[in-house]
Amino acid sequence: MALHGKGLLLAALMCSAAPAMAQQRVLTFNSNASDPAPRAMFEQLAADFMAEHPEIRVEINTFDHEGFKTAIRNFLTADPPDLITWFAGNRMKPFVDAGQLLDVSDVWEENGLKDSLGSTLSSMTFDDRQWGVPYTYYQWGIYYNKEAYAAAGVEPATDWEGFIANCAAFQEAGIDCLTTGSKALWPVAGIFDYLSLRTNGYDWHMQLTNGEIPWTDDSVRAVFAEWEKILPYTTANHAAIDWQDAVANIVQGRAAHYVMGNFAVAAFRDGGMTDETLGFMAFPTINPDIPRAEEAPTDSLHIPAGAKNPDDAKLFLAYIARPDVQTRINEALGQLPVNAEASVGDDPFLQAGFELLSTAEGGIAQFFDRDAPAEMAKAAMEGFQEFMVRPERLDTILERLERQRQRIYAAAE
Amino acid sequence: MTALPDPQAPTAPRKRSRRRSLTPWLFLAPGMAMFAVYVLIPIVQSIWISFHDWDGLGQMRWIGTANYSELWWDDAFYTSLRNNVIWLVLYMLAVPLGLMIALFLNQTVRGIRIYKSLFFFPFVISQVVVGLIFSWFYAPGFGLFYALIEWITGSGVAILADERYVTYGIIAAGLWPQIAYCMILYLTGLNAVAPDQIEAARLDGAKGWRMLWHVVLPQLRPATFIAVVVTVIGALRSFDLVSIMTSGGPFGSSRVLSYYMYEQALSEYGYRMGYGAAIAVVLFGIMMIFISGFIWKMWRDEKGL
DSSP states (O other): OOOOOOHHHHHHHHHHHHHHHHHHHHHHHHHOOOOOOHHHHHHHHHHHHHHOOOOOEEHHHHHOHHHHHHHHHHHHHHSSSSSSEEGGGGGGGHHHHEEEEEEEEOHHHTTTTTTTTGGGHHHHEEETTOOOOEEOOOEEEEEEEEHHHHHHHHOOBBBBHHHHHHHHHHHHHHHHEEEETTTTTTHHHHHHHHHHHHHHHHHHHHHTTTTSSSSHHHHHHHHHEEEEEHOOOOOOOGGOOOOOHHHHOOOOOOTEEEEETTTHHHHHHHHTOOTTEEEEEEEOOOSSSOOOOOOOOOOEEEOBBBBBBBHHHHHHHHHSSSSHHHHHHHHHHTTOSTTTSSSOOOHHHHHHHHHHHHHTTTTTEOOOHHHHHHHHHHHHHHHHHHHOOGGGGGHHHHHHHHHHHHHHHHHHH | OEEEEEEHHHHHHHHHHHHHHHHHHHHHHHHHHHIIIIIHHHHHHHHHHEEOOOOSOOOOEEEETTTHHHHHHHHHHHHHHHHOOOOOOHHHHHHHHHHHHHHHHSSOOTHHHHHHHHHHHHHHHHHHHHHHHHHHHOOTOOOHHHHHHHHHHHOOOGGGTTTTHHHHHHHHHHHHHHHHHHHHHHHHHHHTHHHEEEHHHHHHTTOHHHHIIIIIIIHHHHHHHHHHHHHHHHHHOHHHHHHTTTTTSTTTTTTHHHHHHHHHHHHHHHHHHHHHHHHHHHHHHHHHHHHHHHHHHHHHHHHHO
């Protein structure tokens, strides 16, 4: 009787333990996708993953997009989750250097990702190892108002001289040729990146962001010389407004061009622009001898070094690298899949972006604040903004940046 | 019978006196422990970190006074320091302006309470909201202030995009709630002004300025002291408005020390903990000048009593 009772107890224990055991394979995922569309995308992604792997439960903690950038440093050391969203290039380097991220080269190797995700391989690699898996990127370029072109009576130009000539026409029509909102600094880095890629090329640009070229060099001055040509046609007071406020300038036809990332298309459409009025073009050619390079910041997933469930996390990384999954993710996000075998959505701007990036023989840059170390990015972007407002201070700005370069890159070694 | 209390006589007072000397410390202990953990130890730690190169994640590296010598050559540091001084000087306007409004409101009219609460309203709303309201007020294109300037002079001025005006624009936003704060301090102070002294002064023929300067203001000294203290502290920790309205921009021209410290140590592009700590130490030094002054004054007043 006593034995029987014990057996019952054991059976009861087993019963209650079994579901608990099944639930123990939990993947905690800290996400920075606080905007509605990306947030819904990740929730759907987790649900699809769980449908394929019923034994794993994915728990998503969504952080505010900006707040995530500071929170990550706390939770990586204090309470590391199994998966995190982050960015490619130099933005992940501090965490790689500090040993906070897990080497996921085996995921790349086993799934043949070096071929299918080849376009971003270099931006995910440090010390010949890969530290995360990219799931989306988006092109930068020039978005323009076609009605503004009609008002000024000109046609879009593909070369720099033509672009500047158009700018003069826009000015006569009372329209700002180029608009931007530099309160948060980063939008001006996009302009600099393109001027730099078009004037001196991709390799030079990478050398500059790697700290191998002095900021006082003549090649740097050449970039700023090109920039100075369009400054008179750029929206005044850009330093006081956010990038969304500058979107309004385009929507209302007060400005013609905006150097921006593809995420701005949603804002243009919210403002009432349609595919008939909103145009997209590549940044005009400045030096025709330089192969065309483009800019496409990549978002990626990583596994913290202190993850409690790294095996299932690697399973998840392999899952999001799959072409069909990347197709679905990027349909939901309205962005471009990194996997070359995935298909691109029907959206005309996505198609244009895909065309632009897949034909960029010069190379694909991340973005100034992802290619350069954070401190250099901050100092340089402030310098860009100051140059746009006070171009006569160029010498002082470049000398300051050069001092920063010598300190920052020396400290990094 | 007489022998009994004798051996106890010397020990009892000693025990009592020991208890008397120990008790205050026991009562003080929780407060002192908190003060040590949350104030004193962090100060020492900040100073310690300021001699290191540290990104908050990896190893700390001792670099001696390199952070301080870098500060010495750092233009951005001097911009922040200069802005802090401008803040301190202009923020002091809140004290006389608050007094003015308090004197104006210190009358018995129907519905005066409503007016008082309306004047006090800016202090109730959060600094973040104040910052947003003023950013819209100054905004190029649709801002009221911008439109006003445009209407008067023909061309608008984007206060927050112009390095010449940006700090003053932010201080104006900060003064709005600070004046209300000083006003409420003076209003309560005015309640305590003795009516018989006013009466006596009036009989002696004191009026207007003389009445204010020689009779009312001396009685308001405690209120003035508090108003100056909170205004100095408010000016030195003017962080939220700078962060909300400009993020230190354009190109760093509206930074103050506290914001520069945050930017270097904790913001998206920062994580130079050592350098941020060095800025914090300098800011601490500046604050200490004022704090020691206030403590000295309070100590002197208490001794005078």
